Amino acid sequence: MALDKYGIAKRIAQEVKDGYYVNLGIGIPTLVANYIPSDIQVMLQSENGLLGMGPFPTKDKVDPDMINAGKQTVTTIDGAALFNSAESFAMIRSGKIDLTILGAMEVSEQGDIANWKIPGKMVKGMGGAMDLVASARNIIVAMQHTSKDGQSKLLKTCSLPITGLHCVKKIFSDLGVFDVLPEGGFKLLERAPGVSVEDIIQATEGMLIVEGTIPEMKI
Amino acid sequence: MINKTVTNVEEAIHDIHDGATIMFGGFGLCGIPENCIAALQKRGTKNLTCISNNAGVDGFGLGLLLATRQIKKMISSYVGENHEFEKQLLSGELEVELLPQGTLAERIRAGGAGIPAFYTPAGYGTEVAEGKEVRVFDGKPHLLEHWLRADFSIVKAWKGDTAGNLIFKGTARNFNPMMATAGKITIAEVEELVPAGTLDPNHIHTPGIFVSRIFQGEQYEKRIENLTTL
Numbered sequence: 444m445a446l447d448k449y450g451i452a453k454r455i456a457q458e459v460k461d462g463y464y465v466n467l468g469i470g471i472p473t474l475v476a477n478y479i480p481s482d483i484q485v486m487l488q489s490e491n492g493l494l495g496m497g498p499f500p501t502k503d504k505v506d507p508d509m510i511n512a513g514k515q516t517v518t519t520i521d522g523a524a525l526f527n528s529a530e531s532f533a534m535i536r537s538g539k540i541d542l543t544i545l546g547a548m549e550v551s552e553q554g555d556i557a558n559w560k561i562p563g564k565m566v567k568g569m570g571g572a573m574d575l576v577a578s579a580r581n582i583i584v585a586m587q588h589t590s591k592d593g594q595s596k597l598l599k600t601c602s603l604p605i606t607g608l609h610c611v612k613k614i615f616s617d618l619g620v621f622d623v624l625p626e627g628g629f630k631l632l633e634r635a636p637g638v639s640v641e642d643i644i645q646a647t648e649g650m651l652i653v654e655g656t657i658p659e660m661k662i
Numbered sequence: 663m664i665n666k667t668v669t670n671v672e673e674a675i676h677d678i679h680d681g682a683t684i685m686f687g688g689f690g691l692c693g694i695p696e697n698c699i700a701a702l703q704k705r706g707t708k709n710l711t712c713i714s715n716n717a718g719v720d721g722f723g724l725g726l727l728l729a730t731r732q733i734k735k736m737i738s739s740y741v742g743e744n745h746e747f748e749k750q751l752l753s754g755e756l757e758v759e760l761l762p763q764g765t766l767a768e769r770i771r772a773g774g775a776g777i778p779a780f781y782t783p784a785g786y787g788t789e790v791a792e793g794k795e796v797r798v799f800d801g802k803p804h805l806l807e808h809w810l811r812a813d814f815s816i817v818k819a820w821k822g823d824t825a826g827n828l829i830f831k832g833t834a835r836n837f838n839p840m841m842a843t844a845g846k847i848t849i850a851e852v853e854e855l856v857p858a859g860t861l862d863p864n865h866i867h868t869p870g871i872f873v874s875r876i877f878q879g880e881q882y883e884k885r886i887e888n889l890t891t892l
Contacts, residue, residue, distance in 0.1 A: 490763065491689040492833050494663035498892040504691070507692065508820075509885035512885035514690040514743075525832060527839045527867075528689070529771040532764025536782065560789075566751055566758075567742035573790065574764030577783035608787040 444637045446662075451585050453478045453662045455544060456616050458486055458583060463541040464534075466575060469513045469545040471585040486522070488540060489530050495523025512571065532571070536578040544578040545572060547586045547611070549601045552610040552649035554623040555615065556584065557603035569606060576607030587618035588646050595648035597621070597629055600645040606629040618643050620660060628652045633660040663858055666826035666850075666876045671701040675874045676848045678707050681734075685770065685810075685841040686714040686724060687817040690743070690887050692833030694723050695818040695851045697738060697879040707795070711735040713812060715837055717747045722885050723802050725795045728756070737810070739763035742876055743887065756852060762790060765807055773809035775842025781806055815845025818879075819868070822852035826870030836869065841844055842868045 445572065446454070448471045456478035459465060466488045467473050476498075479485055481508040487496040496511055497518035504518065513516045519525075534540060556576055559569040572647040576582060589595055614621040620633040628650040629645060636659050642653060668674045673700055678684065679763030681839050702710075703726045719734055725732050728746045735757035741747050750756035759771070762784040772780055781804035785791050795806035817838040820831035823891035828850055830838055831850075842848050850868075855878035 489833070491692070492836050499892050502891045505886070505889065506832060507886050508834040510690065510692045510833050514692070515890040516886060516888070517890070525835060527835050528767040528837050529840050530762065532767050535764060536784070555787075563752075564749060566760075568738060568740040568760045569762055569790075570740035571763040573788060574782075574784040577762075577786060601809070605788045613735060624671035 444569070445588070446634070446635045447617070450472060450635070450662060451470050451615050451617060454620065454660055455583065456480070459483070459542060461485070462487055465542045465544065466514040466535065466540050466579070468572065472544040472546060473513060475544055488534065489517070490528070492526050492528060492644055493517070493519065493523065494526070495520045495522070505582050513576055532574050535571070535574050538578060538580050540579055541581060542584045543576050545575065545582065545584055547584045547596070549596050549598055549613055550584055550611050550623070551588065551598050551601045552623070552627050554609045555601050556606045556611050557601040560604045560605065566579055566623060572606050576610040581612055582610050583613040584611050585615050588618040597647045599649050599650045606620065618646055621632055624652070626657065631657050632656070633658055635660060663827065664826050664864070664870070666873055668875045668877050670877060670879070671691060671697045671851070671879070672886070674698065674851070674877050675701050675705065678702065678871060681709045682813045683711040683875050685812040685815040685845060686834065687716050687841050688723065689696045689833065689836035690698065691719065691885050692772055692787045693818050694829070694837055695816045696720070696882055697725055697851050698816045698849060699783045700722060703730055703732070706730070706732065708732045710733045711737070713737040713810060715739050715763060715769070717741045718744045719887065720746050724727065732753070735759070737766070739766050741824065744853070746830050760790050765827050766838060768771035769807055769810040770837065770840040773811040774840055777809060778804055780807065810844060812845045814849065815841040815848040816850065817842045817850050819850055819852045821854045821856065821861060822850055822876050823856050823858045824875050825858040826850065826873030827861055827866045827870035828860060828873065829865055830867050842872045847874045849870055849874065850876045852876060853879060853882060
C-alpha cells in the first residue's frame with residue numbers, strides 16, 4: 444500500500460535531527476511538524492518572519508498577528524525570534540537552515556524541481572521556494588510519485604516551469620525514499636510498506652537505480 | 663519637535679495620484695494597512711502599480727482594489743488566494759511580475775538603502791532569470807537584480823509616535839520595515855499613536871526619519887486567512 448500524506452510526513456520526520464533549524468514548505472511538509480520526536484530540540488523557521496514556530500494556538504490564544512507562511516495561526520516556542528522578511532531570507536540565502544522540506548509537482552533525475560506554476564492553468568507564484576532551492580544546503584522533497592492519472596512525477600526532465608536546478612537531495616514519495624545522485628538518477632533507498640520494487644520501476648520515468656535488496660521503510 | 667502626524671486617513675493619502683507606484687506592507691492579510699486600502703478604494707485612484715508580497719483575498723486587503731479595477735500592475739511573490747486576481751491575470755487585464763520572495767524583500771531593502779543593484783542566486787535557470795545578467799561568484803551563478811522604490815509606501819505598525827517611529831508586532835512586521843525605507847513618501851498607519859518620548863528608543867524597529875506621515879487607524883478587522891486551532 445502506498446503511503447498517504449500523513450505516512451510521508453511521518454517518514455520525513457525521521458530526517459529531522461536534534462539542533463536543526465528547519466524550514467517547512469506548504470502542504471505535506473507542514474504536517475511533518477506533528478511527527479518530530481519530542482526528545483529532540485528543533486527550531487522551525489517560517490519565512491514570513493518567525494524562528495521557533497510552535498503548534499496551532501488554543502481558541503483563546505489566537506492572535507491574527509501571529510501566522511506562518513501558509514497564513515495559518517500559530518504560536519511561538521521558548522527561544523523564538525521575530526524579524527522582517529529581508530532578515531528572514533538572509534538566513535535562508537546564507538545557508539543557516541539545516542533542512543528544507545518542500546512539496547513538488549515534478550522532480551528531474553538531475554535534481555531540478557518544479558513547484559510553482561502550471562502555464563495557462565495555475566499562477567500562484569513561487570513565494571519563497573526559489574530562494575530556498577537556490578541556497579539551502581539540504582533540500583528534501585515530499586511528493587506524490589504519480590499524478591492522479593498515473594503519470595510519473597519523477598522524470599528525466601521537468602515539463603513544468605523550473606523552480607530551481609540541481610538542488611533536490613532526497614525524495615520521499617508515497618512509494619519510497621530516493622537519493623538524487625550528484626551525477627543524476629534516482630537511487631532507491633527504501634520501499635513504502637507493501638510496495639514492490641517492480642511497482643516503483645513502473646511508476647518512475649526518470650533513471651531509477653536499484654542496487655541489492657531494498658528494505659521496507661520503518662514508520 | 664518634528665511632528666509627522668496627520669489627522670486622518672484622507673489627509674494621509676490625499677496626494678496619491680492615478681498611475682502611482684505604491685508599496686503595501688503585509689504578508690497575506692497580516693500587517694496590511696487596512697485603513698489606507700479602504701480609503702484608496704473610496705477615492706477611486708486608478709492605474710496603480712502595487713508592490714506587495716501578496717494580493718489580498720477576494721473582498722479584503724488588496725482584493726478590494728482589484729475588484730474595482732484600480733490596479734494596473736502587481737509586483738508580488740505569491741498570489742494564490744485571490745480568484746479575482748487569477749481571472750484578471752489569465753484574461754490579460756492585469757499586468758503581473760512575480761518574483762522570488764527573498765528577491766522581492768531584498769530589492770525593496772536595497773531601494774531603501776541606496777543600493778541600486780545586487781546579485782542573488784534565487785531564480786537562476788528559471789523564467790525569473792530571463793533578460794537578467796548572470797555572473798558567477800564562488801563557482802555559483804547569480805542574477806543581477808535592481809532596487810525597487812515607490813512613489814508611496816504604505817505600512818502598518820502596531821505602535822507609533824508623533825515623530826514617526828514605529829514598532830511592529832508578531833509576524834505583522836514582514837515587509838513593512840523595508841517598505842517604510844523605500845517610498846519617496848511613506849505613510850504609516852498604526853493601531854496606537856502616542857506622543858514622542860513615550861516609546862523606548864531601544865524598541866523602535868523603524869526610525870521616524872523614514873516616515874513622512876503617521877496616523878492612528880480608526881479600526882482594524884485583522885481578518886484571519888486560515889484560522890487553525892488545537
